[in-house]
Amino acid sequence: MTTKKIRGSTTVVSGFKVTTANSAHQISPNKVLKPTSVAKSITKLKRKHALEPESDREMTSDDDKIQESEESDQDLNDADMNGSEDFSNQHVLSDSKDTEASKDVEDYEAPTTKRARSQPPSKSDSLFKAPTNEEMHQFSQTNVLYKSNLFKMQIDELVREVTDNLTKTKPLEKALRRLKSILDSIPSRSEVSIKDAISNLQKEGISIPFGNNHPPADTKCKFSFEKPSKVAIVGSFLLKTTAKTPFGVNVDMSVQMPEPLFQEKDHVNHRYFHKRAYYLAVIAAELEKESNSDLGVKIEFEAFQNDLRKPILVLTSTKAAGELDFRKSGFCIRIFPTVSSTVFSASKLAPVRNNVRLKADHALATSSKVSEVQPATPHYNTLILQDTVLVAHLNFLHHHISESPAFKDACILARVWLAQRGISESQKCGYGMSGFLMSMIMGWLLRATGKHSARKLGKGFSSYQMFKITIDFIAELDFTASPLFLTPSGEPISEPGYSAEAFLKHFDVAVVDPSGRINLAAHITQAAMDEIQREAKLSSAMFKDQLTDNFDSLFLKKVDQPLLKYDNLIRIPGLTTIPAAYKQNHAFLDFPDPALFMLRYIPKLLKKALTDRTVLVTAFAPRMNRWSCSTTKAEVKGKDTDITVGLILHCENSLREVEMGPAADDTTAVTAFRLLWGEKAETRRFKDGSITESVVFESDHTLQQRSLIVCRMAAHLLARHANILPLDGVTYWAGLGGKYIKAPGIESITNSFQPVLDAFQSIMKQLTMLKGLPLSINTVIPIADALRYSSTFVPQPKPSHSRFKDGYRPYIDPLSIIIEFESSGRWPENLRAIQNMKRAFYIRIKNLLETQYPGTQASVSIGSNDNIQESGWLDVIHTSGYVFRCQIHLDKEFDLLNRTLQELNASGSPAALLSTKAAQRTYLCRYVYLPWHATHMKNQCLRLPFLPVTIRILKRWLASHLLLSSSNTTSIPEEALELLAAYVYLHPAPFEIPNSGYAGFLRVLDLIQSWDWKDEPLIVELERGKMTFGLISDIKANFKQSRQRNKTPPMYIATERDLGSEWWTTQQPSPKVLERLVVLARSALVASISKFDSCVDNDISQLFTTPLAGYSLIIHLNTQKCTRFRENLTFTSETSSEVRSKFKNLLTLQDKEAALLWEFDPVVCYIRDLETAFSGLAMFFHDKYGGDKIAVVWNRAVLQNSTWKTKLLYNACPDESLMDTVVTKGSKLTIHPNIDAMIAEMERLGNGLVLAIERR
Incomplete structure (x- = not known):
């Protein structure tokens, strides 16, 4: 699609103009979903390669391929790390002859190896040269290691695209070396009090990022600074598993804080985090001094995983030129303060230990000592432990990358998959799954050979197989039953406090690192893991689908937009009050930010109460923005954090009006049920005789109202348990669109399709049982959209004259059905004769219906006598008030049409040929295509409500x-x-x-x-x-x-x-x-x-408001003449120009006259006249549901000046600029369309209907 911008205000699209400046549908360039370069490359790849034959695709299933790969894997004994203790004490990777996965930055050099790419053949190479042994081996392995040849090529192209240009990092490398030298030369700072620490840094323009827990003014904690003991590059950059994402790419730098800066008990009461924040602020101050010189970076704080206790520094290049300008690389540098694992005792940071002391006034009144009621702080403890193992985890992953060639690409696929499905840590505000965590799980599957763990991956597996098996493993694992231990044995270590029970009790999800001490998934909520596993199951099913390639759905299609992903959404704009649940069990000790707690609490509450009505309940919040180092980050108490709750509903269960609880005699369960639902809970006796507790949310039984039940339940629960009220600005995105499929000016006698379907069953029975016809009716086929549940409005019965004015409708759309007779050979051999026979049948059926079924009314339209494709129809007004339009189908017509076409093709007039082709097209659409379509669409609508x-x-x-x-x-x-x-x-x-x-x-x-x-x-x-x-x-x-x-x-x-x-x-x-x-x-x-x-x-x-600025003309219609205006979205009693009766309960003469023409729509007739008169000159657009405007677009070719000739198709006049020119022999007269005359003709054709024609 080609577009061009005109005067900065209008976009022209092939003859249309769509205003973008003040339009209701303004397109933001940052919001428009555009194809990425990856998608474009994959599309080109698909075009180059033809579809694989069916036999190739069905040769081997994925499971068989994996088994073959396992058999071909010669070495199933990966080199394991010898014990968790050795692993946890590693801080930099050992120098090896193979490669160094981690170096100090001063020794860091970018690898010179590049991804292998096929080189174009030289001119001397023969196109028919035999493949090499290596190429033959690759060909033979493709079917074993990948789903198909095309799938392999798509994976290779994807990996190449998401890693392209990420190796062009020379300026970045120089910037890293320069940064290393700056960090190594930062001068020491002597111990100062908290007051002096804040004051000194404020003078340097830096605000210490203490976050939620500002140290008290009277703290005895002293703050000092020494240059880092170690600086190392960690993370995906060094492993070369970085993939381009919408959130950018990072180089992570570990800056280890010297051990003498900390005291033995600094792990208590946030003192570690206070010193960590001070250390980071000093680094920021020193870097600010260098930022305006050769370094040229913008320095900001960022809350890692959306937790203000763990700020990091983010450096982005801003220098316009120079050797340190790394903007083109797309990277930013993240600085993580870390600490040695020997600083704090691991036993004191176990999940069962408390390290945020509860004040005496918060202790339980019945306790004699405060220490007896100190609750565990597992998340707090884990945050400290995580700062001790960044390099050790890098070593773990590097070992597998060096051992398995495909492991690196599998990690890249995992990062792409997480980002595309919206469940990555960057998108889920710190509690999604990171590419690092997925790589750790994949690495464990590659090396797990212990007694209690079955090996899942082999070194010879392809990246596709590694990724697929990892997805299957995550989808099937029950994280709620047992933690996943990534230790060599797959079992917990024997140290006290690190048992499986401890991790299971204190964390929603537990994936324990190879040391056996650190929960890598501590930040992941149960709701987030439910969503991750659900996405994994969907992807696993797509991998197993042998019919569809699904590569686009797995890796290219974005699945991160909440409105597209979830069925219902609840937007909570911020917590106005702190809920009581936050104070219960002292959650504030482990979650200083209430929003972090509510993200866990709300999904658990709703999942418990909604039971089987939902298949997924999750909650998420926006990613916290970076902030300037000179800005004090305001205390976050949850009130500034918007929370979104996403619900994926069960199709049938979500529509239940009654929530069944426990039996009335189960006292414990009844108490819990009433505590959950409050005053909504009540005891009821049901038809089966059972007496149970229940909650009822009544509705009018329509799908529109029943689809709101889940959100009504959620609103009640949030108000009761979380103090979140609708008045607080909560927005429920559920049941939207319902008001737009109702006609504002028409009284709804019914809101269900069932009455019209019942009426159809009745009329079908009447027709098939009709007596007195020469041929009996075998079949009655519904083809009207209302009879397959897909009409815009629920069909309403035709009101009688005795109904009140508000029930009056001047237009009713009849419901089309097809009648098929028993077979007979007595039908004429002439098309026009067949149409006459049909008319005779219509008249006979009308008379018989009115005679045999009193109250039924019918009328016959005979159509055109000289038209072979239109024989008229029979309109039947059923006693229920619904109007059915019956047309007779005869198979013989099609044979006669084909015979006529053959004759006309041989020798016939073009007009007759065109007319017969139109008749054949009408026949096929009405009697062949539409019945099949209607039948199958109805089946799907019944299956999918x-x-x-x-x-x-x-x-x-x-x-x-x-x-x-x-x-x-x-x-x-x-x-x-x-x-x-x-x-x-x-x-x-x-x-x-x-x-x-x-x-x-x-x-x-x-x-x-x-x-x-x-x-x-x-x-x-x-x-x-x-x-x-x-x-x-x-x-x-x-x-x-x-x-x-x-x-x-x-x-x-x-x-x-x-x-x-x-x-x-x-x-x-x-x-x-x-x-x-x-x-x-x-x-x-x-x-x-x-x-x-x-x-x-x-x-x-x-x-539902369209911009009109792009049209050439707007024809304004008289709404009094628009018989369907009551269906218009803008209809109100004030906008309607209908003549109202003085008395509400009486119909006017005008109403009664219009009722005689209940199917007449003058706008439709007017548009047909316009298209006949201005065929090829203009296009006409109109809202069939009561639109009071007709938009016109001129054909651009017509608007241009042309040379006069005979048989012009439009009104034209000479070019006025050439009127004085002398016409000589052989010269041609230039003309242009006479727009004024054509507009006048439009107005004449719509006399009485058209109010005005507006030129744009």
Whole structure:
């Protein structure tokens, strides 16, 4: 799609202009989802390589390949570290002949090895040269080590793209050496009091980042500084497992604080963290002095893992030029203050120990001593221990990288996977899974050979196999049953306080490092791990899918947008009061920031109460911003932290109105249940005779209201247990879009599709049992969208004249059904004669229905006598008030149409040929395509209850943007929209099936704006199990051939029956309309995300307001003449220009007259006249649901000056600038379109309907 900017205010897209300055759908360049270079490279790769044959794909399953790889692995005994004690005491990696994984920065040199790349062959090389032995070995191993050849190439391309340019780090290396020299030369600072420490650094422009726990003014703790005892590069940079992410890439530097700076009990009461913050502030002060010289960096503080107790320094290059300018590398430098493992006794930092003393006034009144009630502080202890092993963990990973060639790429794949799925530590605000943690687990699987641990990986495995098995392992492991110990034996160490029970009791998730002391997953909440495991299970299923490649869904598709990922969302804009739960069990000792505690507490509370209504409850908060070293970071007590709760619902259980509790005679359980639900809990007797505690959330039994039950329950629970009230600005993103699928001006007699389906069953029974017909009716097929749950509005019965004014509706859309008779050979052999026979049947059926079923009304439309494709129809008003339009299907018609086409092709007029082709197209759509589509869409809507809601919101949205109208050229077929909606439910990867209509709607918008319509067909499988490899290959082959012939529809949507996308999108939408649809979908998605991020409200009305600035003309219609205006989103009693009766309960004469034409829509007739009169000159856009405006876009080719000629298709006039020019023989007259005359003609055609025509 090509776009160009005009005067900084308008974007022009192939004939359309979409205002971006003050539009309701302004597209932010930072928000628009654009294809990355990785995706583009993978797309190019797919185009180069043809689809693999089915036989190649089904040769070997992944499990078989892994088994073969294990058999080919010659050395299954990796070199293990000898004991946890040796591991924990390592601070820098030993120098080895193989490679050094960690060096002091002054000795650091970037590796000279680069990723192997294939070199182009020289001119002397033969194209037919036999492959080498190495190449033959690679070919033979590909099918064993990877899912397919294409999958291997995609992985190689992905790894190359995400690591490209990360080796071009010479300026960065120089900056690191310079930084090392600065750190080594920082002068010592003598001991000072807290007051002097703060004052001295403030004079240097530095504020000490004490965070939540500022040391008391009377503390006896002294602060001093000595230059670092060790400076080392750690992390992924040195291991070369860094991958480019949206959050940038880092070089981590460990700066070890000298042991003499600490006293024996500095691990108590935050004294270690106070000294650590002071040490970091001194480094910042010294670096600030150098930042304006040759170093040229911006220095900021950052809360590591969103915990203000662990600030780090982040250095980003700002120097415009020079050898130390490392901006182009994309890296920033992070400085981590660390400490030797010998400074504090490990036994005193065990999870069971307390190191934040509880004050005497907080002790329990019944206790004689304060020490008896000191609770454990496991997270506090772990934060200290983590500062002792950065280099040791690096050594662990380096060992495996040196032993297994594919381990490094597997780690890179893990980082990409975490980032794309939105569960990385950077995205989940410190409590997601880091690439480091996943690499540690993968490394343990590679080396675990102990008695109690089964080896999962082998050194000969490919990166794909390593990553896949690690994903399977994480998905299947029960972290709540037992901690995962990464020790050589897989068992806990024997030291007191480090048992499995201790880790399981004090942490939500426990992944204990090889030393057996440090929980690497201490920051991960149970809710976060639930989400990680759920994503792992989804990915594991995609790996096992032999039908679909799924590479894009696994590594390229972003799955980090909450509105697309979760069914319901709750936005809490900050804690106005500290909940009582925070003070219970003294949680404030381990979590000084209440927000960190609430991120754990809220999901546990909701998961416990909502039981099986949800499959996932998680909570997250925005990433804490970096702050200037000169700025005092305000104390964070949770009130400034927005918390988002995401819920993935169970499709059926989430709609229950009653929550069943324990039996009434279970006193203990009843007490707990009432404590949980409060006054909402009550004892009830049920139909089966049971008497139980229960909670009831009543609704009107519609899907719209029942879909709000879960959020109503959550609101009650948050108010009761967390003091979080709706008045505090809490926003619930649930059940959105419901008000847009109701007609504002029409009284809803029913809110369910069931009455109309019951009416259809009744009319079908009446027709099939009708007596007196020459042929009996065998089948009645529903094809109306309302009869498959996908009409925008729930169909309402036709009101009688006796109903009140508010129940009156001037327009009713009849429900189309098809009648099929028993077979007979007595039908005529002429198409026109068949149409006459149909008319006769309509009249007979009408008379018989009215006679045999009193109260039933019917009318016949005979259509056009000389038209072979229109025989009229029979409208039946059922006693329930619903109107059904019956049309007769006859198989013989198709044979006669084909015979007529053959004759006309041989010798016939072009007009007759065109008319017959149109008749054949109408026949196929109405009697072949639509019944199959309607049947299968109805089945899917019954199976997926939220699919109809998504379809209905999507249709309303498209109509509000004037792309769903009665126009033959600018409207997008409704069946195509239904297929788009069905795709996100039937092929949800990389997400889960949406269980919210609005979430499904947003995913359809994402599908529209992100799909490569030019180069990829959209394949929808409506019949489960029917889409085979052969069909997929045929569809892609058809697509490729049609694209080469340039005869394929712009929107190519194929099913198992429609392999060539011939059913719905052959003629519509046009390329220009598709481009506009993509722009509108992207804008709507961005607008919805912006509204969600603002955390103000959940008003999405701007999504249904279209910008009109890009159109050439706007035709304003008289709403009094618009029979469907009551369906308009803007309809109110004030906006309606209808003549109202003086008495509310009486219908006016005008109402009664209009009721005689209940299906008449003058706007539709007007648009057809306009398209006939201005065919090829303009396109007309209109909202079919009561739109009071028609937007017009001129054909640009017509607007240009041209030479006069006969048979012009439009009103033209001579160019006024050439009026005085003398016309000579042979000269040509220049003309231009007479816009004024054409506008006048439009107004004339709409006389009485058109109020004004506005030129834009």
